[in-house]
Amino acid sequence: MSGNQESTRLAAQRLAADPRIAQAKALLTQAVRDHQLGLDQVRPPRPELVAGYAEKVAKFEGLRGGTLYFPYLSAGFGNGPYVELADGSVKLDMITGIGVHGMGHSNPDLVDVGIDAVLCDTVMQGNLQQNEPSVEMTELLVKLATETGSDLQHCVLTTSGAMANENALKIAFQKNSPAHRVFAFENCFCGRSIALSNMTDRPNYRVGLPVTTTVDYLPFYDHRDPAGSLQRTMAILEKQVARYPNQHAILWMELIAGEGGYYAGSREFFQTLARRARELKIAVVCDEVQTFSRTNRPYAFQYFELDSLVDIVTIGKITQVCATLFTSNYKPKPGLVSQTFTGNSASILAGLKIVRSLIEGGHFTQDAHSSKTMRLHDLFVGGIKAIEAKYPGSLQGPYGLGGMVGFTPFDGSAAVAKELTMKLYEAGLMGFIAGDAPSRVRFLMPLLVTEPRHITEACRLLEQVVAGMVAARQG
Ligand SMILES: Cc1ncc(COP(=O)(O)O)c(C=O)c1O
Structure with missing residues (x-):
């Protein structure tokens, strides 16, 4: 490279191309690979670590003010689906933080992008601090969302599934104001904010919380009686619409019930509901925090062929950074959606790597x-x-x-x-x-x-x- 070319490159580009970075990455990823050898089967805890581990777990539970579901403290290292815990045990992780670690544990490719993240100027990205990977992630999510015909042209990143859902609620309520009621499925889980705890159909998740959102529940699809279940759900929807005319702002759908128990709906069921919602000017929102990338299409709304019917879609978990996508029709007014943090540099780069790997790895196919x-x-x-x-x-x-x-x-x-x-x-x-x-x-x-x-x-x-x-x- 000529001196002239060198001087026109940005300092950031020169740093990224510095051979010392490539060397450091090669060394670090090789060290990871070397120490992963042998971490490829389940193992019981090491007897000498058991007591200290139990103490640490108990201390953590005390500090948190509540018990952990599993006495799980990772040692911070693993190999694919295997994870080493701090008691020396090795587990085969088939739950991955509830769908987060799509590349498993200590993936060398994520170590590689993690080093890029460490070299980013800031740990966090957000409202006044966006780097180019935020643009790339947003563009990729929109490209995937629109490739089979949806009009989800816009996307804002955020830090959690709950926050992506909160943004979806705000966008839909603002557009359809003064309508304020929500249709949601029985047995749904939507997240842990106050509004989302109101919507989640678990009484003990909202004990003591004020009512902020008025929800009318619809029975979810029943695979044992497809036609009857559609009829029953539509009848309840019509009854509620007649009872509260023009008050419904949102039809909230999780297309494969996650926390609800891993029940999938059907194309006909969702399409019929969504079409009617559209006629009634009710926003069709798909919560894909858990379902994104779990079928043969990037988004489950594409699997169920709802492309022309969705207004707002949220994603999270496996994408590391969460997001709310929306159509031009649902563009929020200035001031409604903003955040100090939209994600940290590592989660944005890791999310990009994971989504690209899903595309390249043959997970998304027509058939x-x-x-x-x-x-x-x-x-x-x-x-x-x-x-x-x-x-x-x-x-x-x-x-x-x-x-x-x-x-x-x-x-x-x-x-x-x-x-x-x-x-x-x-x-x-x-x-x-x-x-x-x-x-x-x-x-x-x-x-x-x-x-x-x-x-x-x-x-x-x-x-x-x-x-x-x-x-x-x-x-
Ligand atoms: C469907 C669905 N929506 C929202 C959430 C909330 O996401 P988070 O825990 O990242 O706030 C979850 C989390 O399990 C979920 O499964």
Whole structure:
């Protein structure tokens, strides 16, 4: 490069191209790879670390003012779906922080972009402090959202799923003011802010909170009675619209119920509801904080062919940085949406890497059967069904959709779902509960690093625990 060219480059570009950075990255990623060797199977805790670990967990619980679901403290290192805990145990992580760690643990590619993030001028990005990766992430999310016909031309980044949903609520309410009622599905989970706790259909999640949002619940799709369930839901919608004319601002939909228990709806169900909402000038909002990238399309609204019907979509979890996308029709007035932090530099760069890897890795395809995500689903569900065949009544479907795998264990009681989840944890497999009456068990595998052998191992551990529970119930 000539001296002239060199002087026209920005200092940031010269830093990024400095061979010392490439060398440091190569050294660091190689160190990670070297120390990952051997971290490829589950292991029990080391006896000498058990007492100190338990003390740390208890101290943490005391400081937090509440117990942890699992006594989980990561050592801060792992290998793909395997994670090393601070007690020396190694777990096979098939829940990934509830769908966050799509590239698993200590992924060298994320170490690489993490170094770029460390070299960014600021730790955080936000209202007055955006770097180019924020533009790239926004552009990528809009490009994916519009590629099959939606009009979601705009996107604002934010720090959590709850904040993405809050922004969605504000945008929809402002546009449709003075309408203020929300249609949401029974059994929905929307997030933990006060407004979202009002909408979430779990009474104990809003105990003692003031009512800020008026919600009319609609029954979710019932896979056992598709036509009847659509009819019932539409009848309730019409009844509420007649009861409160022009008061509904939002139809809030999670297309595969996540916390609700891994139930998928159907195209016809969602399309019929959304079409009617559009006629009534009610904003069609899809909460994709959990469903983004879990089918063979980037967004679940694309899987259910709602492209021409969605007004606002939110995403989070696997994208590391969260976002609210909206159509031009729903552009907020100045002053409504802004934040000191939209994300930290590492999460924005990691999110970009993850979404690009999903695209390049064959997860998003036109034909569902050729998607890597859908093939992983089939393998996992095949393993679960084989256990159910061996121990009838132990693990019942429906088994979720795509990268969201779930089942109802035994009698579907909350106690049994918790017992199974805890026993899996002790055996080295991390899943989690979902839903209520029945309570279910679910997995959100790290889509970018899960290989068939990991699913085989997960199913082996699951079978071992189920066999033990069956034997205990018989004896
Ligand atoms: C569908 C859905 N919406 C919103 C949220 C809230 O996201 P966060 O916990 O990042 O605030 C979640 C989290 O589980 C979710 O599953």
